[in-house]
Amino acid sequence: MKFGILVNEGPYQHQAADTAYQFCKAALAKGHRIHRVFFYHDGVHNASKLTEPPQDDRHIVNRWIKLAEEHDIDLVVCVAAGLRRGLVEENLAPRFRISGLGQLIESGIQADRLVVFGD
Amino acid sequence: MGGKVKRFMYVNRKAPYGTIYALEALEVVLIAAAFDQDVSLVFVDDGVYQLKKGQNTKGIDVKNFSPTYRALEGYDIEKLYVERESLEARGLTEEDLLVPVEVLSSEELRELMEQQDVVLSF
Numbered sequence: 458m459k460f461g462i463l464v465n466e467g468p469y470q471h472q473a474a475d476t477a478y479q480f481c482k483a484a485l486a487k488g489h490r491i492h493r494v495f496f497y498h499d500g501v502h503n504a505s506k507l508t509e510p511p512q513d514d515r516h517i518v519n520r521w522i523k524l525a526e527e528h529d530i531d532l533v534v535c536v537a538a539g540l541r542r543g544l545v546e547e548n549l550a551p552r553f554r555i556s557g558l559g560q561l562i563e564s565g566i567q568a569d570r571l572v573v574f575g576d
Numbered sequence: 577m578g579g580k581v582k583r584f585m586y587v588n589r590k591a592p593y594g595t596i597y598a599l600e601a602l603e604v605v606l607i608a609a610a611f612d613q614d615v616s617l618v619f620v621d622d623g624v625y626q627l628k629k630g631q632n633t634k635g636i637d638v639k640n641f642s643p644t645y646r647a648l649e650g651y652d653i654e655k656l657y658v659e660r661e662s663l664e665a666r667g668l669t670e671e672d673l674l675v676p677v678e679v680l681s682s683e684e685l686r687e688l689m690e691q692q693d694v695v696l697s698f
Contacts, residue, residue: 463696465597498600538600558607565694566582566613573697576597 458489461568463561465575467499468517469510474503477574478520485528492568493531494521495561496553498575501539504532506550518550525552533560582693583614588623589697593638598626601698602644609651616655616692617648618685619677624662627673645675659685 462481466473481491496503508518525532532553534544539555546555565571586605592598608615619627626645633640648656656677663669663679670679680688689695 465698497604498596537603558604559611561604562584562608562611562613565584565696566580566611571694571696573695575698 458569459492460484460489461492461564461571462494463571463573464494464496464500464503465498465573467502473574474517480572481524491528491530493533493564495564496534497538497561501534501542501544504534504550504553505544505548507548522550522552581613583691584608584694585616585618585689585692587618587620587695587697588626589621591622592626592642593633593636597698599641602641605653606651609653615653616657618657620659620662624658624666624668627675627677629672629674642674657685657688
């Protein structure tokens with residue numbers, strides 16, 4: 458099955474970012490595909506290269522990057538939500554790209570299931 | 577988009593102000609209108625307040641975006657559903673809402689949700 462993922466919450470603040478990641482890992486392990494992960498609302502902070510958690514904690518941003526590299530997943534950050542929160546191209550982590558909400562709708566059209574993670 | 581029309585339902589569950597979910601959900605809906613999909617909006621829980629008439633946000637210095645709901649018709653988004661139980665629990669009636677809606681019971685909404693291809697919840 459081909460999944461689209463929507464992450465609506467920031468990392469570290471809320472479980473949703475972790476759960477979305479764990480869902481992706483589990484789905485991929487079962488042989489499913491992740492069409493795209495779309496980051497919206499405070500979810501855009503998942504893509505900040507300025508993120509520096511303490512060394513004994515998980516690195517949520519790097520985790521996404523690794524997952525994208527290993528499974529060629531499209532990581533898309535909403536431009537409007539990003540701008541509102543100061544997330545622009547120059548502080549975007551590798552493998553993420555900035556685009557519009559149309560990418561979310563397209564993911565809903567292309568994927569067999571669109572799964573929303575948020576409050 | 578290649579002729580494939582899916583049924584998209586946007587579920588609005590939160591009050592219009594206090595968090596950004598309602599405003600950013602509306603932004604998604606406006607973009608979605610350009611994709612020629614079958615779009616419907618549902619308002620449940622505190623989400624019913626998004627449609628309340630007479631919103632005035634001057635005191636909290638936040639943009640009052642409620643007039644946008646009236647513009648949805650211009651985007652061919654005409655299927656708006658409000659859960660009856662949520663309205664009643666908040667002492668509201670259909671007359672308190674700023675746009676025409678269809679009021680459905682939670683059971684009827686459940687059935688409608690089952691018919692959707694994509695349900696986005698905000």
